Amino acid sequence: MNVEARTSETGHPRVVIVGAGFGGLQAALAIGKQQPEVDLTVIDRTNHHLFQPLLYQVATAALSPADISTPIRHVLRKQKRTEVIMAEVTGIDIESKRVMMADNLSIPYNYLIIATGAHENYFGHQKSWGPLAPGLKSIEDAQAIRNKILVAFEQAEIETDPEQQKKLLTFVVVGSGPTGVEMAGSMAELAYQTLTPEYRHIDPGMIHIILIEALPKILNAFPEKLARRAKKKLERLGVDVRTNTPLEEITKDGVVAGGQWIASTTIIWTAGVQASPAGQWLGAETDRAGRAKVMPDLSLPDYPEVFVLGDTANPSQDGPPLPGVAQVAMQQGRYVASVIKQRISGEPAPEPFHYHDKGNLATVGRAYAIASIGPIRISGFIAWIIWLTVHIVYLIGYENRTIVLLQWAWSYLLLKRRVRIITRSVRLSPPSDPNHKSIPEKAKIATNPKQ
Amino acid sequence: MNVEARTSETGHPRVVIVGAGFGGLQAALAIGKQQPEVDLTVIDRTNHHLFQPLLYQVATAALSPADISTPIRHVLRKQKRTEVIMAEVTGIDIESKRVMMADNLSIPYNYLIIATGAHENYFGHQKSWGPLAPGLKSIEDAQAIRNKILVAFEQAEIETDPEQQKKLLTFVVVGSGPTGVEMAGSMAELAYQTLTPEYRHIDPGMIHIILIEALPKILNAFPEKLARRAKKKLERLGVDVRTNTPLEEITKDGVVAGGQWIASTTIIWTAGVQASPAGQWLGAETDRAGRAKVMPDLSLPDYPEVFVLGDTANPSQDGPPLPGVAQVAMQQGRYVASVIKQRISGEPAPEPFHYHDKGNLATVGRAYAIASIGPIRISGFIAWIIWLTVHIVYLIGYENRTIVLLQWAWSYLLLKRRVRIITRSVRLSPPSDPNHKSIPEKAKIATNPKQ
Structure with a gap:
C-alpha cells in the first residue's frame, strides 16, 4: 500500500512523527488539536514517553520508573486519527517519502517530523567506556545505575578488605551539567542519609562521591554566582567536587582523572550527548555533535516536508x-x-522559529535548587519550590500525577527511598581477603574452611 | 573465624535465618523483639522482602515492583544485633553447623531457620516449559509477564494477518488456584477495559483469555459454592474458564490442553509449586513436593537446632x-x-506447632472477592473489602504503605493501569502477512517496497 492510495482514500495528508520525547509528543498533541483531520502516525522504539529530567530520581531509588513514564498511546488516546507504533526506525527514504523500520516495515508520509533526541557521547570511547559508565537517558540506564549503587553497598557490607570496600563505596559522576549535579547530590543523600544507617559494617567515612568536571567551574550554563553556590551545597552534602579535572580513562576498576587514579566500581556518565543518527538517515549536513542543520522554519534544506527538532536539530x-x-x-x-498547518492550508510562510528562554533550573539535593530566570538569580529553598512547581506542572500536563507529588513529599519528609530493589539476578563477588583484620568491627563471614 | 570463637567472644548464640519471605522475616522480627541479645544473621538472595500475594498486580501493570517490596535491612534496621546478607545459599554443612554460600563464603550457626519457600513445579518439564510459561514468584517473573502482555498488544496492533493477531491476543493462564484466578481476572480487566480503547486496530472481540484447570472445578481449596460464583464472575469479566482440561504440552506457539491446540504467545504458569532444594541441603526426608519432613516443633529429626518452615516444610x-x-x-x-527462646533459656519443650486457620480469600477482578472464614462464606464487594483490608494491614505491618493504598484507590476509580512500561530492549516480530486484506480497518503499514 502506498501513500497515493492512502491519501486519495482518506483525502487527508499523513504526518509521521519519529520519536515521542518532549518535542515529538508536543507536535503530536498540537497537530491533534489544530488539525484533527490529518492522519497522524507516531513511531517510537519504546511504548512510553519518558520524563527524562527526573530520571536521576529513578537512578537514586526515590521514584519508580512508572512515576515518570506514560504510555504514548495513552497520552494520545483521544486523537482518533492518531495511531501509535512501537518500532525501531532504521532510516528514511527521503525521495520516495517513506520511513523505514526494522523487520522490513515501512510507512509513507506527506510530512515528516524527526524528534529522535540524543544519546551519550563518550567522545570516541563508546565501545570501551559505554558499558562501564552508564548514562541517564532511558529507564534501563536508570535501573542499571540503581542496581550498581545498591549492589556496591551490599557487596561492601560483606567485604573485609578495606581497600576493596573503599573501591566499592567510591562513586564517580563524570560531568557537571544539571544532570551530573542532580545525580551527585541525590546520590549523596541516598548514601549518607538513607543507606548507611541500615548497614552494620559501613560507616559514612568510608563513602566517597566524586563529581569530575574538566572545566574550571560546574554548571557551565549557569551564572558564575549560582554555580559557586551549587558547588558549596554539593560539598555540604558530602560530594567531592573536582573541577579542572579532565577524565582520561575508564576501566572496570576505576577512572584516571586529572592524572590521578580513582578506584571505583560505580561510574556514571553525564559528560556529553551526541544527536541520534537521524541526520545520517536524512543525508543532511550535520554539526560536530551530529545535529542536522535545518532552516529557520526547522525544515530540511530542499525538503520542506521534512522537519527536525529538539536535540537532533541545529x-x-x-x-x-x-x-x-x-x-x-x-x-x-x-x-x-x-508550520505544517500553514503548509496544508496554503497560508504564507511562517515566521522563523524563535526560542523563548524561560530560564534555567537545577536541583542540588532535596530542598535546594538554583534558578536563573531572565535577570533573576535565586538559590536555596525558594528556587527548589520553583523547580518543584515547574516539574509537577509539566508532569501533570500529560496525566494527573498526584501520586508522584505525594511520593515526593513522602520521600522528602521521611528521607525514605522506597525503590531500593536490586533487579535481575545479581551475583556479588566474593570478599577479596576475608582474613584481613583491620576492619574495626568483627568480620562476620568466613570463607568456607572445608574448601 | 569459627562459631566457638564468636560465641565466646560475644557470649551470645548466633541464629541464622535463610530466606526473608513471610516466614523468615516474621522469625527475624520475633527474635529481635524476644531476644535482642542474640546475634542474628538473615541471608537472602535478593535485597528485598516481596509481598508475593500482590505480584499479579505488578504483572498486570497496576502496581510498581517497589509498591510490594521493602528492603529486608530496612525492615530490620532497628535490631542492632541483626545483620542482613545478600547472598546465594548453596548448602548446609549440618554436622559442622555452617551455612555455605556462593563464592566460597560460609557462616556458622548455633540455631538455623530455613525458610526458602517454593518455586514453580512444571512436573518434569522445567527446562522446556519454564522459559515459555513464566510463573509468579519474583519481581523478574512479574515484569516478564507484564512485558509479554504489553508486547503482544503492540505487536497485534501492527499485525495484518488475522490468524497471527488472534494468536497474539490469546492469553493462557494454566492453573486455577487463587493466583491463577486473580491473574486471569486482572488480565481481563487490563485487556478489555484499559488497553483495547487505546489501540486503533484491536477490538475486544479479538481478545481471548483462557483459564485452564485439570480438575472439575476452579479454586479447589474453596467451598464449592464460592468457587462456582468466582467462575461466573470470571466469565462475566470475559475469561474463558475451561475445567476438566489437563495441560498436555507447551510450545513457543501455544499449548495443547484437553486434546485441543490453542495458539498463543503468552502463557502464564500458576499450576503448582515445588519446595526449594533446602530439603536436599539438609539431607532430610522429603515429601512428594520436596518439603522436608519436620517434627511437631518444626525442627529436623535428630537436629533440634535446625528448623524448617513455610513452603519448604511439611x-x-x-x-x-x-x-x-x-x-x-x-x-x-x-x-x-x-522455641529457640525456650531452648536458649533452658525452659521445657514447647507445645507442638498448631496452625490457626484464619480463612481463605481470593479476588476476582477489581471489586469482587470470595471469602471463606470458618463457617462464613461471602462473595462480592463485601468480601473484596475484607480482602483489601487484610492486605493493607499486612502491607502496613512492614512499612507505612499509604501510597500503595492511594494507588489502588486511584486505579480502582479511574480504571488506570499506570505501570504500562515495556522494559528491556524488546523487538517486535514483523507482521507475518502485511498484504492480507481481511482486517476491516485499513492496514497502515506496508513492507518495504524496495526490498
Missing part, C-alpha cells in the same frame, strides 16, 4: 546551538505543528 | 500438608522464634 545559522533542554524541544514541536 | 505426621500460604509461614516463623 537551527542556528551562526552563534551557539540552542541548549538541549525539554523547553526547546517542546516549543519546536508546537511550532512545527503550526 | 510438619504433618499424617493428613494433608498445610496450605502454602503466607499465614502458615508467618505463624511458623513466630513459633520457631519462641
Whole structure:
C-alpha cells in the first residue's frame, strides 16, 4: 500500500512523527488539536514517553520508573486519527517519502517530523567506556545505575578488605551539567542519609562521591554566582567536587582523572550527548555533535516536508546551538505543528522559529535548587519550590500525577527511598581477603574452611 | 573465624535465618523483639522482602515492583544485633553447623531457620516449559509477564494477518488456584477495559483469555459454592474458564490442553509449586513436593537446632500438608522464634506447632472477592473489602504503605493501569502477512517496497 492510495482514500495528508520525547509528543498533541483531520502516525522504539529530567530520581531509588513514564498511546488516546507504533526506525527514504523500520516495515508520509533526541557521547570511547559508565537517558540506564549503587553497598557490607570496600563505596559522576549535579547530590543523600544507617559494617567515612568536571567551574550554563553556590551545597552534602579535572580513562576498576587514579566500581556518565543518527538517515549536513542543520522554519534544506527538532536539530545559522533542554524541544514541536498547518492550508510562510528562554533550573539535593530566570538569580529553598512547581506542572500536563507529588513529599519528609530493589539476578563477588583484620568491627563471614 | 570463637567472644548464640519471605522475616522480627541479645544473621538472595500475594498486580501493570517490596535491612534496621546478607545459599554443612554460600563464603550457626519457600513445579518439564510459561514468584517473573502482555498488544496492533493477531491476543493462564484466578481476572480487566480503547486496530472481540484447570472445578481449596460464583464472575469479566482440561504440552506457539491446540504467545504458569532444594541441603526426608519432613516443633529429626518452615516444610505426621500460604509461614516463623527462646533459656519443650486457620480469600477482578472464614462464606464487594483490608494491614505491618493504598484507590476509580512500561530492549516480530486484506480497518503499514 502506498501513500497515493492512502491519501486519495482518506483525502487527508499523513504526518509521521519519529520519536515521542518532549518535542515529538508536543507536535503530536498540537497537530491533534489544530488539525484533527490529518492522519497522524507516531513511531517510537519504546511504548512510553519518558520524563527524562527526573530520571536521576529513578537512578537514586526515590521514584519508580512508572512515576515518570506514560504510555504514548495513552497520552494520545483521544486523537482518533492518531495511531501509535512501537518500532525501531532504521532510516528514511527521503525521495520516495517513506520511513523505514526494522523487520522490513515501512510507512509513507506527506510530512515528516524527526524528534529522535540524543544519546551519550563518550567522545570516541563508546565501545570501551559505554558499558562501564552508564548514562541517564532511558529507564534501563536508570535501573542499571540503581542496581550498581545498591549492589556496591551490599557487596561492601560483606567485604573485609578495606581497600576493596573503599573501591566499592567510591562513586564517580563524570560531568557537571544539571544532570551530573542532580545525580551527585541525590546520590549523596541516598548514601549518607538513607543507606548507611541500615548497614552494620559501613560507616559514612568510608563513602566517597566524586563529581569530575574538566572545566574550571560546574554548571557551565549557569551564572558564575549560582554555580559557586551549587558547588558549596554539593560539598555540604558530602560530594567531592573536582573541577579542572579532565577524565582520561575508564576501566572496570576505576577512572584516571586529572592524572590521578580513582578506584571505583560505580561510574556514571553525564559528560556529553551526541544527536541520534537521524541526520545520517536524512543525508543532511550535520554539526560536530551530529545535529542536522535545518532552516529557520526547522525544515530540511530542499525538503520542506521534512522537519527536525529538539536535540537532533541545529537551527542556528551562526552563534551557539540552542541548549538541549525539554523547553526547546517542546516549543519546536508546537511550532512545527503550526508550520505544517500553514503548509496544508496554503497560508504564507511562517515566521522563523524563535526560542523563548524561560530560564534555567537545577536541583542540588532535596530542598535546594538554583534558578536563573531572565535577570533573576535565586538559590536555596525558594528556587527548589520553583523547580518543584515547574516539574509537577509539566508532569501533570500529560496525566494527573498526584501520586508522584505525594511520593515526593513522602520521600522528602521521611528521607525514605522506597525503590531500593536490586533487579535481575545479581551475583556479588566474593570478599577479596576475608582474613584481613583491620576492619574495626568483627568480620562476620568466613570463607568456607572445608574448601 | 569459627562459631566457638564468636560465641565466646560475644557470649551470645548466633541464629541464622535463610530466606526473608513471610516466614523468615516474621522469625527475624520475633527474635529481635524476644531476644535482642542474640546475634542474628538473615541471608537472602535478593535485597528485598516481596509481598508475593500482590505480584499479579505488578504483572498486570497496576502496581510498581517497589509498591510490594521493602528492603529486608530496612525492615530490620532497628535490631542492632541483626545483620542482613545478600547472598546465594548453596548448602548446609549440618554436622559442622555452617551455612555455605556462593563464592566460597560460609557462616556458622548455633540455631538455623530455613525458610526458602517454593518455586514453580512444571512436573518434569522445567527446562522446556519454564522459559515459555513464566510463573509468579519474583519481581523478574512479574515484569516478564507484564512485558509479554504489553508486547503482544503492540505487536497485534501492527499485525495484518488475522490468524497471527488472534494468536497474539490469546492469553493462557494454566492453573486455577487463587493466583491463577486473580491473574486471569486482572488480565481481563487490563485487556478489555484499559488497553483495547487505546489501540486503533484491536477490538475486544479479538481478545481471548483462557483459564485452564485439570480438575472439575476452579479454586479447589474453596467451598464449592464460592468457587462456582468466582467462575461466573470470571466469565462475566470475559475469561474463558475451561475445567476438566489437563495441560498436555507447551510450545513457543501455544499449548495443547484437553486434546485441543490453542495458539498463543503468552502463557502464564500458576499450576503448582515445588519446595526449594533446602530439603536436599539438609539431607532430610522429603515429601512428594520436596518439603522436608519436620517434627511437631518444626525442627529436623535428630537436629533440634535446625528448623524448617513455610513452603519448604511439611510438619504433618499424617493428613494433608498445610496450605502454602503466607499465614502458615508467618505463624511458623513466630513459633520457631519462641522455641529457640525456650531452648536458649533452658525452659521445657514447647507445645507442638498448631496452625490457626484464619480463612481463605481470593479476588476476582477489581471489586469482587470470595471469602471463606470458618463457617462464613461471602462473595462480592463485601468480601473484596475484607480482602483489601487484610492486605493493607499486612502491607502496613512492614512499612507505612499509604501510597500503595492511594494507588489502588486511584486505579480502582479511574480504571488506570499506570505501570504500562515495556522494559528491556524488546523487538517486535514483523507482521507475518502485511498484504492480507481481511482486517476491516485499513492496514497502515506496508513492507518495504524496495526490498
